[in-house]
Amino acid sequence: MISAHELTKRYGDKAAVDGIDFTVRPGKVTGFLGPNGAGKSTTMRMILGLDRPTSGSVTVNGHPYAESAAPLREVGALLEAHAVHPGRSALGHLRWLAASNGISHARVRQILDHVGLEGVAATRAGKFSLGMRQRLGIAAALLGDPPVVILDEPVNGLDSEGIRWVRRLCRQLADEGRTVFVSSHLMAEMSLMADHLIVIGQGTILADASMTDFMTDHAPSYVRLRTPEPADARRALARAGLNAAPVGDELRIDNVNASSVGDVLYDAGVRVHELSGVQSSLEEAFMTLTADAVEYHAHLDRSAAEPTLEGAF
Numbered sequence: 131m132i133s134a135h136e137l138t139k140r141y142g143d144k145a146a147v148d149g150i151d152f153t154v155r156p157g158k159v160t161g162f163l164g165p166n167g168a169g170k171s172t173t174m175r176m177i178l179g180l181d182r183p184t185s186g187s188v189t190v191n192g193h194p195y196a197e198s199a200a201p202l203r204e205v206g207a208l209l210e211a212h213a214v215h216p217g218r219s220a221l222g223h224l225r226w227l228a229a230s231n232g233i234s235h236a237r238v239r240q241i242l243d244h245v246g247l248e249g250v251a252a253t254r255a256g257k258f259s260l261g262m263r264q265r266l267g268i269a270a271a272l273l274g275d276p277p278v279v280i281l282d283e284p285v286n287g288l289d290s291e292g293i294r295w296v297r298r299l300c301r302q303l304a305d306e307g308r309t310v311f312v313s314s315h316l317m318a319e320m321s322l323m324a325d326h327l328i329v330i331g332q333g334t335i336l337a338d339a340s341m342t343d344f345m346t347d348h349a350p351s352y353v354r355l356r357t358p359e360p361a362d363a364r365r366a367l368a369r370a371g372l373n374a375a376p377v378g379d380e381l382r383i384d385n386v387n388a389s390s391v392g393d394v395l396y397d398a399g400v401r402v403h404e405l406s407g408v409q410s411s412l413e414e415a416f417m418t419l420t421a422d423a424v425e426y427h428a429h430l431d432r433s434a435a436e437p438t439l440e441g442a443f
């Protein structure tokens with residue numbers, strides 16, 4: 131379990147993390163999301179004692195990480211996939227870590243096998259691809275068989291097979307009763323991986339909810355309609371108490387299912403070319419929730435921008 135209480139980190143005038151409270155519970159994969167500069171890395175660094183809070187506190191299993199006698203056995207963390215000496219082999223790197231935490235050579239071999247690096251155990255890490263370095267970082271995180279696992283962007287640089295492997299690994303770790311805290315920019319991946327979400331923006335918590343509750347609250351379902359008679363359709367739907375909002379050459383109707391819309395249009399004799407129920411994605415929900423908390427906005431020429439449903443409603 132990870133518990134933060136009024137956790138704050140200031141850099142000069144700027145609060146990178148601004149008095150946040152949260153708990154990351156065992157037995158679940160908790161996703162940590164936020165736009166660039168939101169404070170995710172700063173929070174993770176404070177959990178691991180790499181940054182000191184300006185005020186407030188964060189504990190792992192009831193005490194600050196820095197007070198742990200054998201930290202690798204308590205918390206496994208992947209923060210920076212490049213943090214391996216390039217001249218050291220995967221085996222050498224893990225043995226070096228194991229030595230300071232009283233972990234056996236047999237466990238090092240076992241974990242290399244587990245992450246699929248046994249065939250390159252003697253290869254210098256400097257020759258590793260980003261994906262291989264990522265696997266080595268995950269091996270280091272799991273070396274001490276810790277009850278708490280923190281993975282910052284674990285799927286960075288991995289191919290599809292590697293991404294699926296990380297997803298299954300996180301599920302397995304959570305099913306074993308461990309606390310799994312994962313950040314990722316890949317929303318589609320996060321929606322498959324996480325049971326619970328903590329969303330941070332400009333140093334404050336924007337959401338802390340189960341994936342199901344988060345999607346219910348922030349990712350509404352709606353009906354998308356294509357018709358050659360949009361004005362007639364809107365009038366018929368308005369008579370039934372439904373608002374149909376134009377989005378490009380389609381209509382969007384919130385808070386209703388597709389069959390009800392179809393029945394109204396059939397009764398009114400309005401022709402329908404396409405009618406479908408749509409569930410907003412985690413990415414759409416995240417974009418809406420964090421729209422005001424984005425630190426760096428790209429300025430696109432509107433005509434060059436991709437067509438999007440965002441902002442149309």
Ligand SMILES: Nc1ncnc2c1ncn2[C@@H]1O[C@H](COP(=O)(O)OP(=O)(O)OP(=O)(O)O)[C@@H](O)[C@H]1O
Binds near residue numbers: 164168170172
């Ligand atoms: N050492 C530092 N000195 C000054 N400002 C910092 C320092 N570290 C982080 N910040 C600032 O604190 C804020 C939060 O940064 P942080 O790296 O924690 O965000 P993040 O959510 O991890 O972002 P990203 O997704 O881009 O990695 C940003 O505005 C960043 O510029």
